[in-house]
Amino acid sequence: MATIVPLSAVDPKMIDQLLDAAFGIERRARTAYRIRHGAPVLDGVSFAALDEDEYLAGSIQLWPVALLDPAGRPHPMIMVGPVAVAPGYQGQGYGKALMAASLGALEAGFDDGAPPLPQVMIGDPDYYRRWDFTARHTGGWTCPGSFDPDRLLVRTGNPAILPTEGILGPWPR
Numbered sequence: 781m782a783t784i785v786p787l788s789a790v791d792p793k794m795i796d797q798l799l800d801a802a803f804g805i806e807r808r809a810r811t812a813y814r815i816r817h818g819a820p821v822l823d824g825v826s827f828a829a830l831d832e833d834e835y836l837a838g839s840i841q842l843w844p845v846a847l848l849d850p851a852g853r854p855h856p857m858i859m860v861g862p863v864a865v866a867p868g869y870q871g872q873g874y875g876k877a878l879m880a881a882s883l884g885a886l887e888a889g890f891d892d893g894a895p896p897l898p899q900v901m902i903g904d905p906d907y908y909r910r911w912d913f914t915a916r917h918t919g920g921w922t923c924p925g926s927f928d929p930d931r932l933l934v935r936t937g938n939p940a941i942l943p944t945e946g947i948l949g950p951w952p953r
């Protein structure tokens with residue numbers, strides 16, 4: 781089963797190779813990369829998964845981003861992803877373990893009981909709906925690049941605070 785370690789425990793070059801294997805080398809041109817361009821990865825909530833022999837099987841990275849509303853106000857959010865599991869390891873629970881680690885760390889990070897910021901991602905709704913990610917509230921949102929609206933997903937305990945319109949980009953800008 782997966783051993784989850786902080787992302788910073790793994791050589792960044794190995795993470796790059798994993799992401800190339802999971803998404804292809806053209807991944808850097810994706811809109812998700814533009815949304816978080818220049819933002820620092822969030823160390824305490826980003827993880828890697830190792831197999832029994834300590835080979836790298838998967839990774840998850842979270843980033844500070846913001847939705848800029850039509851009045852020019854930035855609403856801070858956390859971008860989840862890429863979530864990547866190496867081809868030989870897919871379907872064995874690594875993705876679910878990585879998601880549980882990051883979402884658990886986000887929720888544990890607020891010991892005063894305050895809820896975490898809304899989490900946003902571009903991903904497969906069939907996979908991510910098990911953690912309550914949904915495109916229901918993102919219909920008026922845009923991105924700095926092309927995207928499939930059905931795959932622009934958000935997760936929050938309080939959808940009422942989400943702006944109905946805006947464009948996603950890095951935080952800080």
Ligand SMILES: CC(C)(COP(=O)(O)OP(=O)(O)OC[C@H]1O[C@@H](n2cnc3c(N)ncnc32)[C@H](O)[C@@H]1OP(=O)(O)O)[C@@H](O)C(=O)NCCC(=O)NCCS
Pocket residue numbers: 802803863864865866869870871872873874875876877902903904906907
């Ligand atoms: C998508 C991904 C992160 C899932 O991780 P994983 O370790 O393979 O998946 P897990 O073993 O944790 O989860 C398996 C479960 O997810 C389901 N599942 C896996 N990929 C799915 C997908 N793309 N859509 C819907 N369900 C999916 C499986 O049917 C299984 O369901 P079950 O728990 O009901 O049996 C991984 O396969 C991956 O990195 N793929 C390459 C990149 C990619 O295609 N990403 C697309 C999403 S951004």
